[in-house]
Amino acid sequence: MRLGIVGACGRGSAFRAACDALDEIEVAAVCDTYETGLADAADRLGAKLKFTSYERMLDEANLDAVIIGTPMPLHVPQSIAALERGLNVLSEVPAGVHVEECRALTLAAERSTGIYMMAENYLYTRPIALVNELVRRGLFGKTYYAEGEYLHELKELNEKTPWRRKWQTGINGNTYPTHSLGPILQWMPGDRVVEVCCLGAGQHHRDPRGDFYENEATTVTLCKMRSGGLAKLRLDMLSDRPHAMNNHVLQGTDGAYESSRAPEEPHRVWLRALSEDPCRWTPLDELEEEYLPHSWRNASAQARAAGHGGGDYFVMADFVQAITGVKSPTVGIHEAMDMTLPGLISQDSIEQGGRPLPVPDSRDWLTEERKPPQLVMTMGKAALESPPQVSIPAGYILRRLQFGEEEAYAVLMSAAGFEGVTKHEAEARMRRVIPGGFFVVEHEATGRLVATAMAGHAPTIGRANAGVLDWVAAHPEHSGRGLGRTVVSAVMRLMVERGYTDVYLLTDDFRLPALAVYLALGWEPSFEGEGMRERWDAVRKELRPT
Ligand SMILES: NC(=O)c1ccc[n+]([C@@H]2O[C@H](COP(=O)([O-])OP(=O)(O)OC[C@H]3O[C@@H](n4cnc5c(N)ncnc54)[C@H](O)[C@@H]3O)[C@@H](O)[C@H]2O)c1
Numbered sequence: 001m002r003l004g005i006v007g008a009c010g011r012g013s014a015f016r017a018a019c020d021a022l023d024e025i026e027v028a029a030v031c032d033t034y035e036t037g038l039a040d041a042a043d044r045l046g047a048k049l050k051f052t053s054y055e056r057m058l059d060e061a062n063l064d065a066v067i068i069g070t071p072m073p074l075h076v077p078q079s080i081a082a083l084e085r086g087l088n089v090l091s092e093v094p095a096g097v098h099v100e101e102c103r104a105l106t107l108a109a110e111r112s113t114g115i116y117m118m119a120e121n122y123l124y125t126r127p128i129a130l131v132n133e134l135v136r137r138g139l140f141g142k143t144y145y146a147e148g149e150y151l152h153e154l155k156e157l158n159e160k161t162p163w164r165r166k167w168q169t170g171i172n173g174n175t176y177p178t179h180s181l182g183p184i185l186q187w188m189p190g191d192r193v194v195e196v197c198c199l200g201a202g203q204h205h206r207d208p209r210g211d212f213y214e215n216e217a218t219t220v221t222l223c224k225m226r227s228g229g230l231a232k233l234r235l236d237m238l239s240d241r242p243h244a245m246n247n248h249v250l251q252g253t254d255g256a257y258e259s260s261r262a263p264e265e266p267h268r269v270w271l272r273a274l275s276e277d278p279c280r281w282t283p284l285d286e287l288e289e290e291y292l293p294h295s296w297r298n299a300s301a302q303a304r305a306a307g308h309g310g311g312d313y314f315v316m317a318d319f320v321q322a323i324t325g326v327k328s329p330t331v332g333i334h335e336a337m338d339m340t341l342p343g344l345i346s347q348d349s350i351e352q353g354g355r356p357l358p359v360p361d362s363r364d365w366l367t368e369e370r371k372p373p374q375l376v377m378t379m380g381k382a383a384l385e386s387p388p389q390v391s392i393p394a395g396y397i398l399r400r401l402q403f404g405e406e407e408a409y410a411v412l413m414s415a416a417g418f419e420g421v422t423k424h425e426a427e428a429r430m431r432r433v434i435p436g437g438f439f440v441v442e443h444e445a446t447g448r449l450v451a452t453a454m455a456g457h458a459p460t461i462g463r464a465n466a467g468v469l470d471w472v473a474a475h476p477e478h479s480g481r482g483l484g485r486t487v488v489s490a491v492m493r494l495m496v497e498r499g500y501t502d503v504y505l506l507t508d509d510f511r512l513p514a515l516a517v518y519l520a521l522g523w524e525p526s527f528e529g530e531g532m533r534e535r536w537d538a539v540r541k542e543l544r545p546t
Contacts (some may be wrong), residue, residue, distance in 0.1 A: 001323065004063045006054050006078060007044060010038035010161070010415050011092055013343060014047050017306040018316035025320065028059035047285040054078055058085055063254030064300055067119070068092055070165035071183040076101040083112035090319045093178040095336040097167060099344050099360065100335055106362045107369055109333040117329035118336035120182040122246055124318075126296060127267045127284055128183045131250065131257050133293045135187045139271045143188050143253030144229035146232070148180025149247035151236045159208060169213045173198050173223045174235045177343030182331070183225070184231050185338055187250050193231070195220045195224040196429050198346035205238045212237055221346040225358070228424060233342075245308075257284070264332040282527030319508050319533040337362035343351060375515075375535065376526040379469075379503040380493060383522030387496045393481045396446065398490060401430065401438040409440070412449045416473035424530050429471065432500060439490045441483050450475040453487035455494050458504075467500040472514060484517045492521065510537055516543055 001024050004013040008030035019025045029049035030042050042050045051057035058066070058081060065088035066222035068078045076096040079089045095118050096102040109116040122128060134142060151353045158164045168175045185191065200216025208215060217238045223231040234247075242262070242523060250257040255271040258281070267284035276281055295314060296304075306313035332341070345359045392398045401409055406426035413421035437455030443449070451474040458468035469491050476484045505516060505523065525536045 001025050001062045004029040004031060004060060004061050004064060004066045005047070005069060006031040006057065007069030007071075007092070008032045008041040008045060008047075009034045009072075010069060012067060013041055013044055014307045014312055014417035015067055015316060016485070017070070018301065018313040019045065020163040020305065020481050021300060021303045021313055022316055022320055022323070027065060028044060029057050029528055031057040047243050053217040054073070055081065058082060060085065061214075063087055065114075065319070067089065067147060068249075071161070072167045074165070076105045079105055080108040080220050080259065081114060082296050083108045085116050085300070086113045087235055088114045088117075088319070089325045090315070091336075092117050092119050092436040094118075094176065094343060095178075095333075095340040097344070101517050102120060102341060102344070102362070103365050106333055106337060110369075116333045116336070117319050117322055118178070118331045119315045119319075119340070119341060120178050120331045120336075121308045121315045122179040122297075123182050123186055123330065124232075124311040124314030124336075125246070126292075128246065128248070128292060129257060129293050129296055129314075130288060131248075131269070132183070132259075133257070133291045134269065134271065134287070135189070135250075135252075137291070139255055139273055140250065140252030141272070143247075143250060143252040145231070145251040145356045146184040146187060146229075147232045147234070147247070147249035148184050149236075149244060150176060150180045150245065151234070151239070151242065151244040153240055154237050155205065155207070157212075164383035165207065169237055170216050171347055172200060172216060172219070173347030174213060174219055174233055174343040175234055175347070176235060176237070176402065177221070177346070178336075180233045180235070180248070181231065181342060182339045183248060184247070184250070184429055188227065188229060188231075190223060191225045191227045191229065191418060192221040192359075192361065193342040194424060195341045195356050196342050196346045196349055197354050198350040199220050199354040200350060216350075217342065219346070219350060219351075219451050223342055223388075224424060224428075226422070226424065233346075234463065262423075268318075333543040334362050356428065356431055358432075364516075365390055372531075373529060374506040374508055375532070375539070376528070377505050377507065377518055377523040378526060379495070380522045384496060384501060387492040388398075388485075388521050390486060390489045390493060391482070392441075393483065395443065396450070396481070396483065396486070397442045399440060399442060400436060401426075401440045401449075401452070403430065405440075406430070408449050409452065412440075412452060412475060413471075413473055415475050415477075417476075418471075418473060418501075429454060434467070434494070437491065437494055439487045441486055443478065446473070451487050453484075453491050455491040455498075463502055465500070465502060467495050467503045468504040469495075469503065479513070484514060485521065488517055488521055509539055512539070512542055515539055518542070 009032040027045045027047045030047040031051040041181045068091040097115045162400040198221040203212040203219040204217045218236040248259040257269045260267045268281035303313040304310045406423040409426040434455045441451035443450045453472040454470045527533045
């Protein structure tokens with residue numbers, strides 16, 4: 001396998017031991033814009049070809065794969081450039097620095113014949129791999145709480161690698177989440193972070209120019225998991241203290257793990273099935289003989305000695321196996337996004353005073369890409385000037401959704417055909433609405449929720465103060481009673497009362513009863529976008545009385 005390494009004078013050179021230990025790999029080319037160091041890097045990595053232009057390396061070196069070891073903001077553009085050429089990519093962490101570029105990377109990875117993998121090496125370190133094996137064998141029961149800390153004082157390193165001053169300590173929130181979150185996600189298999197909130201411990205350190213670092217000394221990000229579990233991530237790249245590569249805690253229904261917090265301390269576990277004494281920890285390494293994964297048992301001394309506790313070797317070995325089709329990459333594009341996006345959203349959360357914010361799921365980006373865009377409607381001028389009266393049919397009560405009713409809301413959404421709205425998604429929505437904007441209709445006789453709509457503050461590009469009518473749904477057993485009209489009118493009146501002058505909604509062509517209500521209440525179609533006029537013509541034709 002002909003490999004090219006970009007960023008070869010920095011992190012890229014750390015892959016040497018791993019490449020030496022893997023027969024399948026030939027480091028064919030190196031690339032770095034730091035020309036002075038390039039010859040040394042080529043010698044160290046055993047490469048014949050040297051480039052200062054990444055694109056030229058991709059086009060001229062006849063490569064099968066690239067390792068991207070450049071500064072964080074280059075990971076996405078360089079990964080996409082390689083994927084578009086059908087090359088396999090092993091990118092350093094995190095996958096990207098903005099949500100939008102992460103989306104572009106996800107789509108590029110989906111389209112490419114090359115494989116994308118993120119080099120999250122901490123997953124493969126001995127204690128983390130061992131805990132992973134214990135989880136895999138069910139010894140922790142159901143895992144539901146975890147902590148991960150990345151405590152690495154790097155003020156001096158910041159000055160030597162100035163990109164860090166901007167991308168790691170120049171943005172508030174968790175700018176480097178993958179080493180702490182990656183292992184946690186492996187220990188909660190199939191789970192992902194759906195919502196984060198982030199707060200910091202204040203600014204206590206200045207750089208050599210006298211400026212405060214934008215990233216508060218310590219930030220804590222709380223991650224709500226889809227399963228209802230919780231993870232706490234602490235990031236600290238500024239406080240003076242000994243380096244702690246990975247402090248982790250894991251709690252399950254049948255076991256607990258606490259990582260070593262100092263070199264002399266052991267990692268320890270308590271596992272119901274293996275510990276006779278409920279009050280006694282077992283040193284983790286006592287379980288190695290029986291549970292250490294095969295990869296670690298069979299690895300050569302050279303591999304075990306590779307950087308980051310052997311992690312740098314195993315990440316490469318995994319990459320080779322993924323390319324040769326032995327198995328899919330441990331950290332493919334969606335796993336990389338699951339580890340990266342919570343950090344990016346934490347940066348928005350801390351900006352907004354710690355507000356809980358939803359974390360996008362990169363799998364949805366692929367589905368959205370395959371689906372045509374939704375229809376857009378805006379609240380017309382007449383409706384903004386005089387919003388419709390709210391009429392409530394007899395036997396029903398219009399009110400606001402209360403905390404504690406998330407489950408009932410999820411049941412209503414499911415009955416109305418919106419799959420996958422969990423109790424936790426309902427909780428997240430309750431925090432996104434404008435105050436008093438989460439309307440529901442209750443059926444008086446049964447007390448069941450039978451219709452809903454919400455009013456959200458939803459600025460988009462070019463529409464800084466826009467509001468949105470969102471998640472309109474009615475129970476099919478109560479259709480034909482005008483309940484959709486009730487909740488939509490309630491949202492429209494509230495929007496106008498709150499001073500919104502730009503209100504939109506997104507909907508689908510097949511929701512004909514809802515479209516009829518919107519048109520009747522003064523919503524106007526937007527024709528912007530390819531094919532929209534034709535789609536609206538088709539909708540109107542369907543709605544015309546025969
Ligand atoms: N997984 C880990 O354990 C781990 C450890 C250290 C660093 N990293 C990651 O590795 C990346 C690099 O970190 P570093 O400490 O080596 O930084 P660095 O600044 O020391 O090295 C980056 C190298 O990239 C080169 N470079 C910059 N722009 C380039 C371009 N356009 N084309 C080619 N080369 C270019 C620089 O000249 C430099 O030699 C970062 O994303 C960091 O997060 C990961």
